Amino acid sequence: MKMSITERQPFLTKHFAKLIRENKLVHAYLLSGAEGTGKIELAKWIAKGIFCLNSQNGVPCLKCSECNRIENNNHPDVVAIMPDGLSIKVEQIRYLKSEFNKSGVESDRKVFIIQDAQKMSIGAANSLLKFLEEPSGNITAFLLTSEPQKLLPTIISRCQEVEMQQLTSGQLEQELISEGISEKNSHILANLAQSVVEAKKINDNENFNKILATVNNWYRKLLRKDLLSFVMIQSKIIGLIQNKEDQNLVLQVIILTVRDTVLERFGLTEEIVFKENIDFIQQNTAQIANSKLVNGLNLVVESNRKLASNISMQNMLETLTLNLLDCYFK
Ligand SMILES: [Zn+2]
Known part of the structure; x- marks a missing residue:
């Protein structure tokens, strides 16, 4: 079951119910938040x-x-518009105004919703601005956006800004399962992404499952002190990386994989991402001191930073493999 908006945004639904009850809604709200937070x-x-x-x-x-x-x-008194193609055009805002000026609509209470408000053309934004400046009747406007920085400051200043709450990783996991993604992948994706859209994009990466399996295989070899883990970087992992996003994905998966050993050591089994590794981790890290496991995780996080400074991915991962072997077993 998809989560309801009261489950997803418990604070904001309570807040707005109170405003409705007390008749304190203002004329215009800007609802901003990542895709999948439930703005519409x-x-x-x-x-x-x-x-x-x-x-x-x-x-x-x-x-x-x-x-x-x-x-x-x-509903005749609730009008929503969304981008027509790439932008929201001035004609659409004019249509909105004409809808609201029509006589014979059921009451003078009206709501309009503009989705992807950052996509308004300059003409549309100016036309809307006039509307917001001279609100006629009892109108409440909702401008929705995932990129508030792209809106004209004059528009923002006419609205009360409301930030949507991010999904917790548990909520995100439930959403992904309700979207038909396997429980196993939903759990992993909820640790890799902030939103449903971002998670689905990763899940749609044709190499995603291969990356998971290969990184897992690499780390298992590494924990067995097997130097094939070094060879695998070039022979198995680099071939799965086609662009910056893949690079980032591989690194994030490595971070989660290595972090699991630390979580296991400190008894935080609930938070372990790759549960199927628990037995293997217990059997193969028993000889490694706590401080070494923690240092290993630091090495991975540091490598992530190094990548920004022009070192090649292959070079970085090979160095990381050797450093981890040193860190764990010397
Ligand atoms: Zn009702």
Whole structure:
């Protein structure tokens, strides 16, 4: 089951229910947050709270005809626009205004929602600005964006900014499972990504599963003091890397893999990412001192930083392999 918006944004839904109850909504809100944090769901939830026939203390019932019409984008007083192609055009903002000036609409209470507001053309933004400056009637506007820095400052200054809460890794994991990603990969992805969109992108990487398996194999060899781990960098791992994103992914997977040995040592088994390695880690790290395991993790994190300074990926990973062998076994 996909998480509801009240589960995903418990603080903000409570906050807005209170504003609805006390009739304290302002004219314009800027909802900003990463993809998958529920911006459109929150805006619609608030609209439902306003129009719901059975709302309880500002909380919508989600069942009545008004709630249903809003859910299905079919409510005359709740209008949402989104980019038409790459941008939101001035005609779209004009359409919005004309919708709201129509007579015969059901009440003077109106809500409009602009998705990807950072994609407004300059013309559209200026047209909207006039609208925000002279709000006519009882209008509440929601501008949604994942990139607030791309909005005109004059637009931002007309809105009250609301930052969406990031998903916790547990919530993200549940979302990914509900999107049909395997439980095993959802657990790993929730540790690699901040949002559903980012996680899906990693999952869609054709080499993702190979990277997981190969890094795991590499580290198992390394923990057995096997020098093939060094050879594997060139023969198995480098071939899986096609661009900067892959590079970063390999490094993040290495960090999680090496971190697991530290988590295991300190009894934090709940947080271990690759659970299938637990037995192997116990059997093969028993002789390695705590401080060496921690130093090993530091080596990996440092390598991540070195990559920024122009050293090749292969060179960096080979050096890391030798340094880890030294660190653990000397
Ligand atoms: Zn309702």
